[in-house]
Amino acid sequence: MSDEKKIPYKIYLEENEMPDSWYNVRADMKNKPAPLLNPGTLKPLTFEEMRGIFCDELCRQELDDTTAYFEIPEEIRKFYKMYRPSPLVRAYCLEEKLQTPAKIYYKFEGNNTSGSHKLNSAIAQAYYAKKQGLKGVTTETGAGQWGTALSMACAYLGLDCQVYMVKCSYEQKPFRREVMRTYGANVTPSPSDTTEVGRKILKEFPGTTGSLGCAISEAVEAATAQEGYRYVLGSVLTQVLLHQSVIGLEAKAAMDKYGIKPDMIIGCAGGGSNLGGLISPFMGEKLRGEADYRFIAVEPASCPSLTRGKYVYDFCDTGKVCPLAKMYTLGSGFMPAPNHAGGLRYHGMSSVLSQLYDDGYMEAVSVEQTSVFKAAQEFARVEGILPAPESSHAIKVAIDEALKCKETGEEKTILFGLTGTGYFDMVAYGRFNDGEMSDYIPTDEDLAKGLAGIPKFPGNEI
Secondary structure: OOHOOOOOEEEEOOOOOOOEEEEOOHHHHOOOOOOEEEEHHHHHHHHHOOOOOOOOOHHHHHHOOOOOEEEOOHHHHHHHOOOOOEEEEOOOHHHHHOOOOOOEEEEEEEOOOOOOOOHHHHHHHHHHHHHHHOOOEEEEEEEOOOHHHHHHHHHOOOOOEEEEEEEEHHHHHHHHHHHHHHOOOEEEEEEOOOHHHHHHHHHHHOOOOOOOHHHHHHHHHHOOOOOOOEEEOOOOOOHHHHHHHHHHHHHHHHHHHOOOOOOEEEEEOOOOHHHHHHHHHHHHHHHOOOOOEEEOOOOOOOOOHHHHOOOEEOOOOOOOOOOOOEEEEOOOOOOOOOOOHHHOOOEEEEEEEEHHHHHOEEEEEOOHHHHHHHHOOOOOOHHOOOEEEHHHHHHHHHHHHHHHHHHHHOOOOEEEEOOEEEOOHHHHHHHHHOOOOOOOOOOHHHHHHHHOOOOOOOOOOO
């Protein structure tokens, strides 16, 4: 017990202990993620094809599955120092409340104005756009964290920022929208009538509250229609998981500093950015046979891509203007319920995480939103942080695992990702507190509608 007491509530790294490189977990994967495909030719997307949508350096990062470490440019490291290193927190109060022998830690990414981990990749993508001499970037955002982060990064670097925000979030989270506008971004509810693909979606799905797939389609069209613009995104692609590896690298360095080794690592999973970033260096050790960990991806029962999706090539967007990615997917036409799962409503999952899950290196569970908000409330009351709905999915399963330890008497060490704060999610918290929140789990028939739209070609049968 005396040694344990030496571990502070919050473990901070010194500035000189911050990572100077991002870690690319693909370099240690025996089975590499399947390449993106050109939907017209069904051949792997080339650098030349990709650079019409993304910044050149980001294309190189996307295509490189052999380089283990990418040096973080000095200007990005300088920006990181405004809010990094972020703390690794021992949840002593939660442990006491649960009366569990488990040791619970969380990596807190909400200590910046954007309120989430998204800023780690936003500044990187904006930096490469600026370095390339572009005028601006376009993007989508679900719950609004990514749009907020990108608007901050673009303001810092003097780039124009155009955000297509999923309509239900646009309406539920006006304050998140206004933060983006305060930082100079132009924010459009999606689907909209400002793009050809948006008008097409509105015609096919009248009255829809939108999806990330819809917003991606509009943002890509907007980028390709304007000279000097490129599309950037906050999750799913491997370049994003690369930038987010700073989370896991810091977490591992902080744990190593005090001789702590987690038994299990838990993260919420929508497109995969925070989960992939948190687990990457730990997963690297597992892949190299240096250590073993249990990894758990937690997704909403309303949008269960890993637990109920199919592992096939699918479009990354509803309008089918993006490349095909091999991933666990519910179909690009899947329209999630307008619930409060926030940024976890994407129809597919990162190709990296999908491959790791398919190879058995990772588990996945789905949870219902009322249980998620109950866990969020319990956490907030003892730990003093109001968590984002997305993060609360990880909190729910971390509590479940801690209670299992209580039953068995096992003293396991749990690490989970607290991706951000929930102060812009008060409509959702209000509905939960008023007893108006309900759970939605799509039926097999509901899922069949989205899966029916998966492209059919030899070798891609569901």
